Amino acid sequence: MDDVVPERAWLLMAAGNDRGHGGNAGYDDQIDAYYSWDSKVPNHKSLRVGDPVALWDKTRLxxxxxxxxxDAWPGMKELxxxxxxxxxxxxxxxxVTPRYRCMKCRHEFPTPRADFVDVQQxxxxxxxxxxxxxxxxxxxxIRSHAVHAGDINSIRPLNWQTFRAALLATSAGPAVDRVAARVELSWASDHGVRVEIPQGFGRSLVRVRRGQRQFRDHLLAAQGNVCAFTGSAPSRALEAGHLYSYARLGSHVExxxxxxxxxxxxxxxxxxxxVEPSTRCVDVSPELERYPQYARLHGDPLTLRLRDVQLEWLAKHWDEHRRGARRLGS
Known part of the structure; x- marks a missing residue:
């Protein structure tokens, strides 16, 4: 990033179930897509559109x-x-038991007292x-590239110049180039938080998607570097897609x-x-007709064999999105 140097960059901790801190219920993060926090977190107002970010899990990048x-919206946090x-x-x-230990008074206890406070999410x-x-x-x-030595916050200022040099030394040039390109695209845009207009209920609890990384690792080990619709792909381009609504079910099915x-x-x-249940072939909706890269998938079989339970989930997905809908080209 020789031409454009970002004003700021951030190191974001995404420790998942290994957080160690028991003072709250955690956050809804999907590591390869979005990061969540609230107004109780130090530096909560400092992040801007166009800022580079590096995510780590306390042990590795x-x-x-x-x-x-x-996005920002009012909500409620469980402490x-x-x-x-x-x-x-x-x-x-x-x-060890009891499960919880107070870092202030050293009291040990099996269950913390729940408290709910208004926050900006x-x-x-x-x-x-x-x-x-x-x-x-x-x-x-990773710690050596934090702007402030000894910083323990989950959102920490990152020295992008030294961090970038460290990445280049590991042959991560393509990643650095991709970040540079996005920073340049964002440079002329308005930085800051886009606030959503509150609708519906005035308060919401943070819902934590736990185990997403383990779910991805499990699928990757079982299915390999293969997109079920398009075939082989680099692992970094692949995501673990649920065949059901995780938001409704709230758990990962094997x-x-x-x-x-x-x-x-x-x-x-x-x-x-x-996926059309009887043929097990891809069905492309009419809205994608004008995109050849997607339209040509219509009628193709999936690139891997499916288990019965996966076929059941795909049939439910079909019923939800295709029952009575017009097929492409019909």
Whole structure:
């Protein structure tokens, strides 16, 4: 990024179930698409569209991208407090009991006291330029590029110049180029938070999608670097697509997903792409007729064999999006 140097860059912690901090219920993150936080988090107002971001899980780098959109809305956050001193500075222990320990008064207890507070919730989307770089840098290397030594916040200013040099030393040039291109595209745009107009209910609880990374790893191991609709693809271009609404079910089913190319995943979720249950072939909606790269998929069989449970989920997806709908070309 020799021509355009970003004003700021960020190191975002996405520790999932290994957070260790027990003071809240966590956040709804999808590592390769969006990152969520709220107004209780330090630096919560500092992120801007066009800022480069690097995500890590406390032990290794996960990937890099550029923020393309930030949404904000009022909501409610669940806090977990020590029942003795009321602090939220409590840790979660996985190998000893009681499960929780207060970092302030040292009290140990099995269940924290729940408290709910009004917050402003934020979500940054960055999937357009996302590149997986799992393990390219380790914890020590990542921490060395934080602007403030010893910073323990989940959102930390990142020294992009030194971080960029470290990535280039690991042959991650394409990722750096992709970030540079997106920063240049964002340079002339209005930076800042786009606030949604509240509708419906005035409050909402943060819903945490736990285990998404493990779900992806499971599907990748079982299905390989293959998009079920289009065939072989680099793993960094593939996402774990649920065959059902995770938002409604709230859990990961062992064979309830397929590896899908990122664009295919979005179109499948929207119903623009589906699988005809009797033929097990791709059905492309009329809205995609004018896009040859998608239109030519119509009638093609899937690129892998499906389990019965996957066929059942695909049939439900078909019923939801295709019952009574016009087939492409009919």
């Amino acid at each position: 996960l990937g890099v991208s550029v923020i393309e959109q930030i 977990h407090r020590c029942p003795r001193c009321e602090t939220t500075r409590i840790s979660v222990r996985t190998t 934020y979500r940054a989307r960055y999937d357009a330029a996302w590149t997986w770089l799992e393990g390219a840098l380790d914890e020590r290397e 064979h309830g997903g397929l590896m899908l190319r990122r664009d295919i995943h979005r179109l499948f979720d929207d119903g623009a792409l589906a």
